[in-house]
Amino acid sequence: xxxxxxxxxxxxxxxxxxxxxxxxxxxxxxxxxxxxxxxxxxxxxxxxxxxxxxxxxxxxxxxxxxxxxxxxxxxxxxxxxxxxxxxxxxxxxxxxxxxxxxxxxxxxxxxxxxxxxxxxxxxxxxxxxxxxxxxxxxxxxxxxxxxxxxxxxxxxxxxxxxxxxxxxxxxxxxxxxxxxxxxxxxxxxxxxxxxxxxxxxxxxxxxxxxxxxxxxxxxxxxxxxxxxxxxxxxxxxxxxxxxxxxxxxxxxxxxxxxxxxxxxxxxxxxxxxxxxxxxxxxxxxxxxxxxxxxxxxxxxxxxxxxxxxxxxxxxxxxxxxxxxxxxxxxxxxxxxxxxxxxxxxxxxxxxxxxxxxxxxxxxxxxxxxxxxxxxxxxxxxxxxxxxxxxxxxxxxxxxxxxxxxxxxxxxxxxxxxxxxxxxxxxxxxxxxxxxxxxxxxxxxxxxxxxxxxxxx
Amino acid sequence: xxxxxxxxxxxxxxxxxxxxxxxxxxxxxxxxxxxxxxxxxxxxxxxxxxxxxxxxxxxxxxxxxxxxxxxxxxxxxxxxxxxxxxxxxxxxxxxxxxxxxxxxxxxxxxxxxxxxxxxxxxxxxxxxxxxxxxxxxxxxxxxxxxxxxxxxxxxxxxxxxxxxxxxxxxxxxxxxxxxxxxxxxxxxxxxxxxxxxxxxxx
Numbered sequence: 322x323x324x325x326x327x328x329x330x331x332x333x334x335x336x337x338x339x340x341x342x343x344x345x346x347x348x349x350x351x352x353x354x355x356x357x358x359x360x361x362x363x364x365x366x367x368x369x370x371x372x373x374x375x376x377x378x379x380x381x382x383x384x385x386x387x388x389x390x391x392x393x394x395x396x397x398x399x400x401x402x403x404x405x406x407x408x409x410x411x412x413x414x415x416x417x418x419x420x421x422x423x424x425x426x427x428x429x430x431x432x433x434x435x436x437x438x439x440x441x442x443x444x445x446x447x448x449x450x451x452x453x454x455x456x457x458x459x460x461x462x463x464x465x466x467x468x469x470x471x472x473x474x475x476x477x478x479x480x481x482x483x484x485x486x487x488x489x490x491x492x493x494x495x496x497x498x499x500x501x502x503x504x505x506x507x508x509x510x511x512x513x514x515x516x517x518x519x520x521x522x523x524x525x526x527x528x529x530x531x532x533x534x535x536x537x538x539x540x541x542x543x544x545x546x547x548x549x550x551x552x553x554x555x556x557x558x559x560x561x562x563x564x565x566x567x568x569x570x571x572x573x574x575x576x577x578x579x580x581x582x583x584x585x586x587x588x589x590x591x592x593x594x595x596x597x598x599x600x601x602x603x604x605x606x607x608x609x610x611x612x613x614x615x616x617x618x619x620x621x622x623x624x625x626x627x628x629x630x631x632x633x634x635x636x637x638x639x640x641x642x643x644x645x646x647x648x649x650x651x652x653x654x655x656x657x658x659x660x661x662x663x664x665x666x667x668x669x670x671x672x673x674x675x676x677x678x679x680x681x682x683x684x685x686x687x688x689x690x691x692x693x694x695x696x697x698x699x700x701x702x703x704x705x706x707x708x709x710x711x712x713x714x715x716x717x718x719x720x721x722x723x724x725x726x727x728x729x730x731x732x733x734x735x736x737x738x739x740x741x742x743x744x745x746x747x748x749x750x751x752x753x754x755x756x757x758x759x760x761x762x763x764x765x766x767x768x769x770x771x772x773x774x775x776x777x
Numbered sequence: 778x779x780x781x782x783x784x785x786x787x788x789x790x791x792x793x794x795x796x797x798x799x800x801x802x803x804x805x806x807x808x809x810x811x812x813x814x815x816x817x818x819x820x821x822x823x824x825x826x827x828x829x830x831x832x833x834x835x836x837x838x839x840x841x842x843x844x845x846x847x848x849x850x851x852x853x854x855x856x857x858x859x860x861x862x863x864x865x866x867x868x869x870x871x872x873x874x875x876x877x878x879x880x881x882x883x884x885x886x887x888x889x890x891x892x893x894x895x896x897x898x899x900x901x902x903x904x905x906x907x908x909x910x911x912x913x914x915x916x917x918x919x920x921x922x923x924x925x926x927x928x929x930x931x932x933x934x935x936x937x938x939x940x941x942x943x944x945x946x947x948x949x950x951x952x953x954x955x956x957x958x959x960x961x962x963x964x965x966x967x968x969x970x971x972x973x974x975x976x977x978x979x
Contacts, residue, residue, distance in 0.1 A: 565883045566791050570793035577800035581804050
């Protein structure tokens with residue numbers, strides 16, 4: 322019988338309970354060798370059913386009948402224990418399988434000891450052998466792609482400092498040289514209120530999705546650039562073409578008229594016809610201008626209540642790939658709730674798109690400090706203010722006003738109309754757009770009245 | 778006006794521009810003909826006289842640059858002056874590289890256009906004269922006998938009658954007679970002109 326019990330325990334694979342049994346038998350020899358199991362049962366199973374062993378311990382078995390009853394109770398206990406363990410193992414297997422299927426590993430990082438736990442899938446994703454690797458905070462960040470290491474660590478440390486959830490995307494370089502795209506999420510576990518004991522998180526291998534997204538992302542960025550080019554560049558070009566055509570005819574007709582009149586026998590009729598065409602072409606040019614005006618006015622009438630926070634979200638979402646590509650960390654401090662303004666959503670998107678694209682370009686040369694884009698929205702009784710701040714090269718103090726002039730540009734490919742148009746949009750909404758320097762970088766700010774005045 | 782008079786062709790899809798150009802070019806006494814599309818122009822048979830083309834760059838369908846390429850491929854040389862309502866520098870560079878006389882942004886100064894037209898017509902006159910001359914020389918050369926062509930080649934090399942006679946196994950007198958015939962048939966007044974003509978033949 323005892324052998325049978327021991328076998329049962331060994332099968333459960335619980336080394337701790339075997340050790341416990343040995344300790345127990347040394348401490349409490351009991352009346353005979355066969356009396357050992359009850360003591361063992363007390364140490365091994367006690368946490369589950371503390372009352373039973375205690376009761377048994379109070380009186381040693383006296384009769385065969387009682388002995389058999391005890392054995393039966395014990396085997397019942399053991400099979401219950403075994404069942405629970407099996408259940409646990411099954412649960413663990415499913416968990417591991419689930420991690421494999423979703424390509425998501427889990428980790429836990431103790432804030433106090435700095436100890437790091439990785440699940441098997443975590444090791445697999447990182448291309449490391451669990452039996453030969455000492456995981457540590459340092460090792461993790463060492464494996465992150467050098468171009469993203471500083472940004473990710475900054476974001477993580479900021480989350481820890483603020484006791485906030487962490488969410489980040491980054492690439493790691495595996496020991497075999499392969500690159501894996503990771504999406505990581507984590508949340509803090511609190512001991513006492515306000516004291517973090519550990520961070521528990523996941524790492525998901527999103528390489529496949531990333532590759533799909535990248536082709537989509539570059540298309541989106543292209544679209545953003547294209548829409549800017551269409552709205553500004555192409556509009557200007559088509560206006561120029563439309564107006565230049567009648568202007569060319571007008572100037573040529575005027576010259577022709579002069580020449581017909583200069584003939585020895587002045588060609589009055591020819592000159593008169595040319596003058597009539599001048600009148601016609603002049604009217605055509607002014608019609609074109611009127612048509613463009615009505616086009617602009619029509620878009621100005623779109624004045625719906627609008628949350629600037631949602632516009633900020635839309636534009637940052639559109640530029641997500643562009644920002645990540647340029648290794649720019651984005652921080653948004655948005656006042657919630659933000660009083661709505663009255664305005665044109667597309668025009669507001671265009672202003673923010675312009676300011677953010679400018680910020681990205683201003684930071685393109687920055688290597689010695691983090692590239693940080695901060696978008697803030699604030700509200701007071703008079704209206705709503707938005708600030709777009711970068712950690713870039715800043716603006717020359719003398720140029721702080723001039724940059725808003727049309728065709729003023731510091732950029733080699735710049736047309737110099739982005740800021741001019743942005744300012745005219747904000748002013749048409751009854752607001753103000755200006756720039757200030759803050760070390761490092763520049764801050765572009767605009768204010769809009771809570772219910773914008775219609776100026777058109 | 779005769780078909781040998783110079784003529785300016787205008788291709789522009791804008792009717793107002795066409796009318797203005799007809800008047801302006803006409804006011805300096807030049808013949809002018811307009812087309813709304815490049816296709817219409819391609820169907821027009823050109824006469825004997827010098828001509829040039831005032832061509833808008835951007836048109837629906839075939840662009841001005843397309844027409845320039847098409848004409849070059851068909852070896853229909855005609856000097857081209859481009860006019861464009863877009864100040865498009867890469868386009869202007871392409872047009873000039875392909876041999877355009879001028880690229881004028883609209884609106885242009887009348888002097889600039891008329892100067893370019895004059896220059897284009899001069900160039901076409903010279904090119905036409907050159908082509909006519911070559912055609913003439915070629916047809917006259919074709920009328921020479923095989924023996925005369927042999928002798929012509931040696932004359933151009935600077936050989937004397939005696940040397941030519943020795944080389945071809947003829948009498949000096951026979952060579953003299955041939956030489957006179959060659960001069961007559963080619964319409965040359967001396968050896969120098971004969972050399973000049975054979976150079977044109979290439």
